[in-house]
Amino acid sequence: MLTKIRQLLSIYKKSIKNFFPSLKAGTKNIIKDLPNQLNNVKMRIFTFKSGLTILCLIILILFPIFPETEYYISILMYAMIFAILAASWDFLVGFVGQISFGHAMFFGISGYSGALLIQNLGISWFASIFLGAIVAIFLGLFIATPCLRLKGPYLALGTQAFALILFNLMLSQKELNITQSFTDLDYILQYFILMGFMIISLSIMLIIVKSKLGTIFKSIRDDQICADASGINTTKYKLIAFIISSFFAGIAGGLYMVKISSVSYGNFLPLYSFYAIIMAAIGGLGTITGAAVGSFIFFIIQEIFSELFSASGGQMEAFANYGPVLVFALFLILVIRFADQGIMKPAVERLKELFDLLMGR
């Protein structure tokens, strides 16, 4: 037993020694590739898909102008927060092939740490998001060190086990309400701040996956043995991927915490891990943007269901409370059966065909 503990300790020590070099290596790679990336960006700006994206963003931005949209803005805010969480999950699973079933723990620990920092050190809500995300990175390293030795379903279970442990630890904690908060701001301002976080987070993740670092990640996903045989230090890069993924999951968690102005076991809900999974699956794995699309669709459909059930009254009203879980289950079945590659890619293709048709090509 003691030798096992000593072994684990030496593994952790090794990974801590590796952390800063890994971080340095990762950022150095990205920065070195930046000029090439900017050139790629120029080439991609005028595609149909980017036009569509810009259109969606414009709709999102102009949405508050329309009358009586206040209630829906609230839903969209949560959609944007979970878009970041789902994208962080897609980053890890769709691009590096490492399956995590416990992303809610990064979501929660970030909010929890952020709330504690606001409470005890009086930092701003803005800082708490980033500091919380950094705590999420450390949790990510802690989890990744043992878990990345596992493959496939075992990795998923390992991450889920840690997430459940953390959730159970939090059950005994009191709810913590933060006093100074994000919600003091004007509603529309909150909306745009969250949108800004979503756009920037997703953009960063997109830049990374389209860079040479992304190529390395994809090689690990496609065939890890082949990647090893190509001279890639797969352990190092899997660790880097985990760091990035847990960071953005932490950003999402920090945003959630300041939005609801409190932290409790509810921030660590295992259901949120599965939200990330189903949203990324709806949109399509390995796309990043698909996760955001999935998140919006999920929340919109959930809202429609919820309204349907509440409106019909009587027996059906009881279902309104189960809306979220019901929609989740329904979507899971539909996606697996009809759209296992996600709905975003086929939908975009159909739209492009329609567009070409209209343009007379």
Place this chain on the structure above:
Amino acid sequence: MGMILEVKNLTKKYGGLTAVNDMSFEIMRGEFIGLIGPNGAGKTTLFNVISGFEKPNSGSIRFDGMDITGLKPFRIVNLGISRTFQLVRSFRYLTTLDNVSVACLSQRGKEISNIVGINNYASTLLASVGLIDKARLPPVILPHGDLRRLEIAKALGSNPQLLLLDEPFSGLSHEEAEGIISLINKLREEGLTIFITGHVLRELMNLVPRVIAMVQGKFVIDGPPREVANHKLVLEAYLGRGEGFA
């Protein structure tokens, strides 16, 4: 100049089965050596141990004077040994160019790609194996012969000094094999040391000046092809013993 690979008393067991049994041999820089043996002789296991995918039970491997026994595969690649696989492996969802780029992004490959640019480096490698016109295609649509070429291009991405080719001719038509042979000869001209396995005697016999024969994990003979092909144990392994005939 000098010895590039020294294998001493290498043994690899899987439970009760001894796949590699006390193998020892030396390879000089620039040599072109074949490793033959019937299926199950332990050739791929030997390659796996040399390239770091398996740890030996005992024995040592020295590369260019350095002890590489038990090192992880990526470290061995970055010291200068690349290998290909018997069953071709590729990155399914990447283009062939990206497939090669991955190896160019290894530590050793970066020494070159930092200077000439990774796209240039990968493209040059693809062109040298004759696949440049298929740069943007996914590997799944390539015929088997092209996949073997791609494997070699990928192996070259990390700028190896020693190339281990595991059964590069299996599953190839005569023309495809000829193509691979001319590719190998080109690589030899550039000074690459090549260690090649195969279980079909005919292919290797006309190709390599020196052959090591392996039967059931054990070293049998090391010498010119003609000598090896006439060795008693080698003939027995391939043709069976002659007893029991009328």
